[in-house]
Every structure is written in C-alpha cells, then in structure tokens.
Amino acid sequence: MDHLPDLIQACLQHDRIAQRKLYDRYKKPMYSLAYRMTGDFDTAQDVLQEAFIDMFRHLSDFRGEATFGRWFKTIVIRKAYRHIENRKLWSTEIPEELVSDTGYAGVEAAHLEKALLSLPEGCRTVFLMIEVEGYSHREVAEVLGVTEGTSKSQLHAAKQKLRKLLQSPALLS
Structure with a gap:
C-alpha cells in the first residue's frame, strides 16, 4: 500500500x-x-x-x-512563516545545497549566509520560496496572503540586494 x-x-x-x-x-x-x-x-x-x-x-x-x-509543502511553509513572524527567527547556518541550488555557486556559504540574513524578511521569504523551493509567484501570493506583484517586487529586491552584497564583501562586515 x-x-x-x-x-x-x-x-x-x-x-x-x-x-x-x-x-x-x-x-x-x-x-x-x-x-x-x-x-x-x-x-x-x-x-x-x-x-x-x-x-x-x-x-x-x-x-x-x-x-x-506540493499541497503539504504549502502547509509547512505557512506554519514556518507563522513561527518566523511570531519569533523573528532566521537561519544562522545556510545549508550547502542552498548555495548551489540558487545559482550562487562559487560564493562562500558563509558569505551567502550573511547576505541572505541581511535581507528584509519579506524578501528573504519570497527568495527562499521561489529560488529554493520552486514556487511560482501565484503560489507565493496565495501562501503568504500578498499579491503576485508584491511577490515579484520582493524577489526582484532580494536579487538586487544579494547581487550588491555579494559583489562587495565589505557591505557585510
């Protein structure tokens, strides 16, 4: 069975x-x-x-x-998001697969970790959901209770800030 x-x-x-x-x-x-x-x-x-x-x-x-x-992942993401909102917790250690899964291979994991942790929570959440978990903007909007436009702008902002931070290590010091 x-x-x-x-x-x-x-x-x-x-x-x-x-x-x-x-x-x-x-x-x-x-x-x-x-x-x-x-x-x-x-x-x-x-x-x-x-x-x-x-x-x-x-x-x-x-x-x-x-x-x-996918249905069950949505439940897990909603629960995790509520915990994050309630406790304002985020990762202090970025798993190695995150570095390669997001196209930031060649970047030190510790550096990517600092860059991700410096992102505003909304940007970080949308970035992880789309770039790591593979959700669409429509799905992110449904899970987080935001518009697709908000999801797109959060992802764009996250990528811009990450690019800037990863090109200038002094910004993370």
Whole structure:
C-alpha cells in the first residue's frame, strides 16, 4: 500500500499504519524545508509536528489539484512563516545545497549566509520560496496572503540586494 492515492485513502479511514507510512515518506523533506525557513532545529520540529497535525486534520480537503507533496509543502511553509513572524527567527547556518541550488555557486556559504540574513524578511521569504523551493509567484501570493506583484517586487529586491552584497564583501562586515 505504498501507492500514494491508496495511502491517502487509508489515512482518511484512520488507518494508523497508513498514517505512519505517510509520515515516514514526508518527514525528512518537510523537516528540511521547515529548518531552511526557520533556521532552528527545535522550531523546525515544532513546525513539522503542527504541519502533520494540520495535514491529517485537513486531508479530506486535498483535491489533487496539485501534487500531494506540493499541497503539504504549502502547509509547512505557512506554519514556518507563522513561527518566523511570531519569533523573528532566521537561519544562522545556510545549508550547502542552498548555495548551489540558487545559482550562487562559487560564493562562500558563509558569505551567502550573511547576505541572505541581511535581507528584509519579506524578501528573504519570497527568495527562499521561489529560488529554493520552486514556487511560482501565484503560489507565493496565495501562501503568504500578498499579491503576485508584491511577490515579484520582493524577489526582484532580494536579487538586487544579494547581487550588491555579494559583489562587495565589505557591505557585510
């Protein structure tokens, strides 16, 4: 019963084994996402737990308009964003894959980390969602409750500021 639609149907019937399989399938990638957004192991664990609770609670709302993983990622991002807004936490360590995934290969991870952390929160969130997680501006707008125009301008501002910061290391000192 590892076929996802069957697994989801079994979860809707409160099958604990199916729920465990779904949890095991998604815990690592969703934890990684929560950690990238919050930058804190404990907060990421809280986000993950809350996201799984919400996912199981609202599983009947999943309509298949997007992939299940994409639908669940949206839940995780919303939870992480709320934690960030509440606690104003951001990463103190940028995972190495972020450097290569965002096209900033050749830039020292520590330098990129400082540059990302210096971005305003809105720019940083939009940058991570689009450049790292692959969301569209429409999806970012829906998740964050902003307009697509706001998402586009936040990404543009983030890229401009990052470019400037990465070209002039003295700005990060």
